[in-house]
Amino acid sequence: MATTSPGHANVTGPTLSRRDFIRTGGVLVVGFSFIGTKALKADAGRPAAMKNTLDPTLPGSWIEIHPDNTLLIRTGKSDFGQSTTFTAYRQIVADELSVPFEAITTVVAGDTDSTPDGSGAFDFLGEGMPNIRKAAAYTYQALLDLASERLGVPKDKLSVKDGIVSGGGRTISYGDLVKDQQLKLTIPVSGDLTSIMGLTIEGNPPMKPVSQYSVIGKSFKNSIISSKVAAKTTWATDVRLPGMLHARMVHPKTLGSTLVSAGTLDKTKFPNSQLIVKGNLVGVVAPTEWEAIQASEQVASGTKWTEWKGLPGNEKLHEHLRHQADWTSTPVAKGDANKGDAAAALAAAQKRLSATYQFSYMKHAPIGPTMALADVKPDGTVHIYTHNQNPQALRGEIAMMLRTTPEHVIVHVYPGPGHYGRSNGGNAGAEDEAVLLSQALGKPVRVHWTRADDMKWSTQSPAAFSDVQLAVDEKGKLAAYQIDHYMPAMQDDRPIGAVLAGLPTMQAPQPKGDFVSSTVNGISDPWIYAQTPNVMELGHGTFQVGQQASPLAVGLRDHSMRTPGQFQQNYPRELAINEAAALAGADAIQFRIDHASEERVIGVLKAVRDASGWETRPSPRPDAVATGSTPVRGRGVSVMLRSRTYWACVCEIAVTPATGAVVVEKYTIAVDPGIVVNPMQLKRQVEGGAMMGVSHALFEEATFDESGITTSDWISYPIPTMSDMPEINVVLLNNPKVGTYGGGSEAANALAAPAIAAALHDATGRILRRLPLKPAYVQAMLKT
């Protein structure tokens, strides 16, 4: 998810503003003791969203120190396999507090009533400054204050090792320091707890110098992996409550259908089942899962919906986006790097390229479909048990749907299948439906979507296209570059059950929407070719396809997905830069180096060049050929800067022109995140991302007809198998002088596509500018 902050509002009262914090000399004095979560939840006088959650101003809400010198940390960010909360967060806290990694015995993540800060499961390392780092840094200072008092030694004469403070010839452990004591500290925070970005810790507490790190930089193992491997983890799919009913949904026939009549439940066959209808929301519940499945299928077969044909169909998608979509209602976004006069330079140039690049809809496609268990209590309190990337935002959405306030909604988060951003704005898909069914029946209800529900009724990563115009001068330098990015709104966080039931939700994406729901297509791929004299990047946004035509206001709902927006923008840019290099008769890596200024851009390019054994020469290769049934080989490169992490990859492919089959044989990827917190975990993240990158480039397209999504399973939405795996080489560039940490869970999935398309050009001499590069498309394009 994008890391831009949407302008934080201070919700915790005037005493906590940053200005006041600084005025009082860095420490506000409040009584505080480490006595568990109850005391951290004193709700009096706090806004509704801040009730039934931990007080983020209290250090114990973040880090709890126990008498035996062990620690517990809490974060609103839930884990979906990124490992950060269980490895990097522990390492960061350990170094800031000078305790061993093993001293942090517990990580509490996600649950809305026992974590302080909210936000989505993205950007875990917060551009080097995650909340937990500042929380640890503040706590460290407060501990030193306390130790100074206790030992009668000035703060700057104290030293700490393994959680033991020494000074003046005496020592005391953190555990003993805080026992029956008060830590004099209030942590300043800002933000909106139930927004997509959650709360941010403010101020600038002193940080441990990078040179003194001893835990960061080592490959600690991820504790939750051991538990998952041993079948000891409770997944969201495993939660059962007494009296719980199983449910399956009967979703509408199309993305614009309304209910004519629900099928009659055959009580002779399914005596224990019940049918629930609320507006266009239809669900079937039963005491056993198998009965719920069969009964819902029986009801579905008799349910009648109106017809609707309001979508262009994927064959006509790009024609629709180009000619019918409304790009004029939404303000055009301009890139920060725009300079010079691209139009004039283009007009004057000899060697020019003018091309369009097209990007398909893709599904997040978690390996398990979404599910949730809800328990609406008689007093209106709602408990939700789910796998969710932004539980605090979900609270807000459910409260809005039920016309209540967030303190009545408690979200319990459990591990679940990775869904790569789909729920970072709140809902994973089934929570709202489970709540509505539970409310109707007064019993806990567990809704599990089918594979087809998950493919057809979840959001998708938006399609896009980009028009590029560029010019190369006689010296082989890029003289001008203009790109116009076109993409429908990317973030629709309306819970679908609430929409179907006709209950309140946030607004559908529109030009005047806020940070999240706006149709504005901001420039999200930082420009790195600083030596280009004339640059113009523009972002054009519009409504989601079908959104306005659908009687349900649904259409093709979009949602950010791993490297969101930047993927749609980096793919055309990097492929176009490969074409520019070819136009200049230059080597594609050297051409990039020659246009970059930043040392770290050049660093990753050189690293990937060395590691891949890249042969310096222009593309296409001299013997490139676009015909025949013998595989021909090529290589391509791409670069990305994302959240202060620098990436470059080289993909080597073999393509068989006669069949159009593309195989990625080798994928070399270099990453400079600044400080590498945990090499093993970072390497695994990058490898997984690289594999998903191959998937996006070669396999993935969510198809749809005039009525709705037509991909429904792993046959109609294929992803790679182990046999599709290239040789993957990851080069980690530890760069401590940068002083911040960078993440590795995004970017790798987006880098492959332009590099693979460039490799195809290298091999065949043909440029293919549409994703995915499926055999039929490649075959047809090579024939022309």
Next chain:
Amino acid sequence: MVTLNVNGVRHQVQASDDTPLLYVLRNDLQLIGPQFGCGLAQCGACSVLAEGREVRSCVMPVSAFANQEITTLEGLPARWAKQKGLSPEAAKSALHPVQEAWIEQQTPHCGFCQNGMMIKATELLESNPNPTVAEIKEAFTTSGPSPHLCRCGTYKAILEAVQHAATIMTQRS
């Protein structure tokens, strides 16, 4: 009423004969290793061993397993202990070498698919203690009802974990 032999324990279950085994394991026997991924025998998340063969519990009716020995992820340690004749004491603390290797190699990301991956690895290594890379790829791609799919893309980590497990198992044989 069906009688099942799962992880060395006999169970009488109330479920109707046509209930897919997966729901019986998860809901009646609280064996939560196998996961629901597709319900279509397309992904492998629900895999268990039946008579040592990897099968898809999401599509096979419970009645088909009446006389078979079923092993779920939970039962892998005991399966290994029995094969190696480990003492009950040693068996208690031990994981199956496949599980050990999965931890050592830090294989899972979200982990939702990994039940099936570990079941497949166990099936493979029991019949082929020293598989080549091509044989490992074949096992996870073409040997079963469908390829074993990992959306997080952990195939490299899976392959390295299978090799690691093969080494542990050879050392201990």
